Amino acid sequence: MQYRWLPLATLLLALGLGGPARATITISTDVTLPGDPTYGDTLADEVKVTGSAVLTINAGGKVQGPLEVHDSSTVNVSGGQVLTYVTAYESGMVHVSSGSISEFLQSFDTNSMTVSGGSIGLNFIVLGSSTATMTGGTIDGYAYVSDDSTATISGGKISGGLLSFLGAAVSLTGGSIGGTLEAQTTARLDIFGCNLVLTSNHISGSLLDGSSLDNPVSSASGIVLHDDLEPPTLTCPANMIVPATSAAGATVSFSTPIAFDNRPGVSVVCTVSGTAVTSPRLFPVGTTPVVCTATDACGNTSPCGFNVTVLPIADLQISQSADQSTVKSGRDLTYTLRVKNTGPFTANGVIVNDPVPSGATFVSAPGAAGVPTVGGAGTVSWYVGTLTSGQSVTLTLTVRVTQKGNSTMSNTASVSGSTGTPDPNPANNAATLQTKVIGNSK
Ligand SMILES: [Ca+2]
Numbered sequence: 001m002q003y004r005w006l007p008l009a010t011l012l013l014a015l016g017l018g019g020p021a022r023a024t025i026t027i028s029t030d031v032t033l034p035g036d037p038t039y040g041d042t043l044a045d046e047v048k049v050t051g052s053a054v055l056t057i058n059a060g061g062k063v064q065g066p067l068e069v070h071d072s073s074t075v076n077v078s079g080g081q082v083l084t085y086v087t088a089y090e091s092g093m094v095h096v097s098s099g100s101i102s103e104f105l106q107s108f109d110t111n112s113m114t115v116s117g118g119s120i121g122l123n124f125i126v127l128g129s130s131t132a133t134m135t136g137g138t139i140d141g142y143a144y145v146s147d148d149s150t151a152t153i154s155g156g157k158i159s160g161g162l163l164s165f166l167g168a169a170v171s172l173t174g175g176s177i178g179g180t181l182e183a184q185t186t187a188r189l190d191i192f193g194c195n196l197v198l199t200s201n202h203i204s205g206s207l208l209d210g211s212s213l214d215n216p217v218s219s220a221s222g223i224v225l226h227d228d229l230e231p232p233t234l235t236c237p238a239n240m241i242v243p244a245t246s247a248a249g250a251t252v253s254f255s256t257p258i259a260f261d262n263r264p265g266v267s268v269v270c271t272v273s274g275t276a277v278t279s280p281r282l283f284p285v286g287t288t289p290v291v292c293t294a295t296d297a298c299g300n301t302s303p304c305g306f307n308v309t310v311l312p313i314a315d316l317q318i319s320q321s322a323d324q325s326t327v328k329s330g331r332d333l334t335y336t337l338r339v340k341n342t343g344p345f346t347a348n349g350v351i352v353n354d355p356v357p358s359g360a361t362f363v364s365a366p367g368a369a370g371v372p373t374v375g376g377a378g379t380v381s382w383y384v385g386t387l388t389s390g391q392s393v394t395l396t397l398t399v400r401v402t403q404k405g406n407s408t409m410s411n412t413a414s415v416s417g418s419t420g421t422p423d424p425n426p427a428n429n430a431a432t433l434q435t436k437v438i439g440n441s442k
């Protein structure tokens, strides 16, 4: 162990020379304070936790101590108080998430310790190949890390300073450190942040959690700075094409672009015309570019983009009637087709098709662009072109009935538009009319 840098009072306590002799309470089965039937809310003497026992100190629980954690046992300080100090031996574990340890927390062997909340009144001492993690809480004194131990600090507050010795490996990504940063005699202190600057006796910059670093340095030889200069990578969704659902456009859901970075803390914002947007969003008819930017914890950025195209829609509909509900075989029959665009947008490329019914031959179709020969069979086509919303057109087809009487003749006409103007209601794009055929007129 390396005691050269520890204050004398801490050293005496660490060697067990500081306190008056007390009785020892040995705990070898799980105990939770307050509420344990044997102990109530207080362990009033020195306490030794052994075996694989778990001692949990919740709010209202109190341990006089000193408190020793041996073997593979665990102490959870989750809201109560340890009025002296806590020492971990062998593979003992200590987790401080709330509450307080009035003096110090120390580990001597291959211990595992976490501090995520609460407070430690003096020092956090990590020795003997221990592993320590600090994500929150406060340490009013120093953090000492030595003897090949490792410590990871990403949050919380250490008021005194962060000192490492003798093969220790310390990683600092966040939190607040008062006082000096040291990495002496083969220790290594890796600092991850943004715009880190190390001069001979001072270090400044910001850590990855955004907290600022502005500390004296007593030895810079083992301090390694890791500025994040690497921008995130950002992958946008593919371009989207959707039909409008109303004259206003369409409400479109898009997935948030996926960002990766070498450090935590990357954020993604998407904008349309410079204004932040989130999914789902109403997009107007037409093509709208969406621009997204990923920003990492150090302000490095990467862009990506995608287009949302909302197609105009037009509900075309067709209906038909005939000039006779009952026709004699051999006579002519005229169908009237009525085609309407009920909107909400203009329809383009409108085509009406009407195959001459079987049992009839073609006679005439005014305005049709494609017709069968007179007396023949085939499909009549009208290229109507553009129909604005609400506009309609009426077409006629005359056929000669050739099928025998006492039968039924069926005519089906259909309408379609450009694929660039989808039809939200295809069910009314075809109409069929049945006409009764009676005996030969000749
Ligand atoms: Ca980065």
Ligand SMILES: [Ca+2]
Residues within 6 Å of the ligand: 314, 315, 316, 317, 423, 424, 425, 426, 427, 428, 429
């Ligand atoms: Ca339709």
